[in-house]
């Protein structure tokens with residue numbers, strides 16, 4: 001009987017589940033609102049109900065290999081607990097693994113969301129030909145995951161691969177984590193908007209960028225990307241800065257880990273064509289290893305499904 005696994009991806013906004021065959025075929029995907037305002041027990045009930053439904057539908061024809069989840073927070077994996085989760089209110093200290101195991105009546109694999117997305121890209125995405133890769137998700141913040149020798153690298157406490165908090169500019173912008181000059185403060189979607197906001201207060205800002213702030217209700221990285229595509233110099237400059245920051249971080253990672261593949265995902269990857277030039281340039285300028293033996297830097301292939309693939313993959317490993 002062919003095996004399948006159920007992968008769960010819980011973020012601050014969306015809850016996704018996938019039933020995925022051992023060869024990577026996606027049998028079914030569920031995407032619903034996470035409704036995190038109700039607290040962890042409401043979310044966990046929803047997770048358990050959907051796992052059971054997927055198992056009922058697919059467990060007749062396939063053998064369930066296991067169930068895994070990536071959760072948007074820092075976890076104490078050996079205890080199955082959440083330590084801190086800024087996007088999941090009320091989850092601090094919550095014993096999520098045991099609560100889900102109670103709900104579904106079987107064992108369950110828990111991971112951080114960046115780690116499972118990295119594993120997903122390694123299994124079925126842009127990193128499938130590599131045993132050593134770093135994954136970054138460029139969204140509201142920057143999440144990360146590191147795969148070494150084909151496996152998730154957890155570090156000593158499970159907090160490895162917080163790649164968004166690598167310092168790229170020692171005296172740079174303040175980051176949400178309290179540090180100055182983190183990658184996240186330059187290369188996330190939030191950073192693009194923040195950069196535009198501070199730029200329009202100066203003489204250097206283009207007229208188009210200033211007009212965008214007058215005419216639009218809500219400014220997001222997408223508006224600014226559209227301006228960049230139309231040739232607006234200020235917007236292009238913001239994405240170029242993003243690419244440079246990514247290049248600095250990637251060059252550092254090449255020198256530490258000697259990995260061959262980088263995969264970039266998340267919403268802000270939509271602006272890949274505007275930031276990639278400065279990113280590749282910076283990696284080359286800063287890394288003699290890159291110049292001698294160029295490494296692959298790819299766009300995510302699985303997009304927002306990377307998490308469910310990786311979470312399912314935990315059961316096949």
Ligand SMILES: [Zn+2]
Nearest residue numbers: 165175177182
């Ligand atoms: Zn930071």
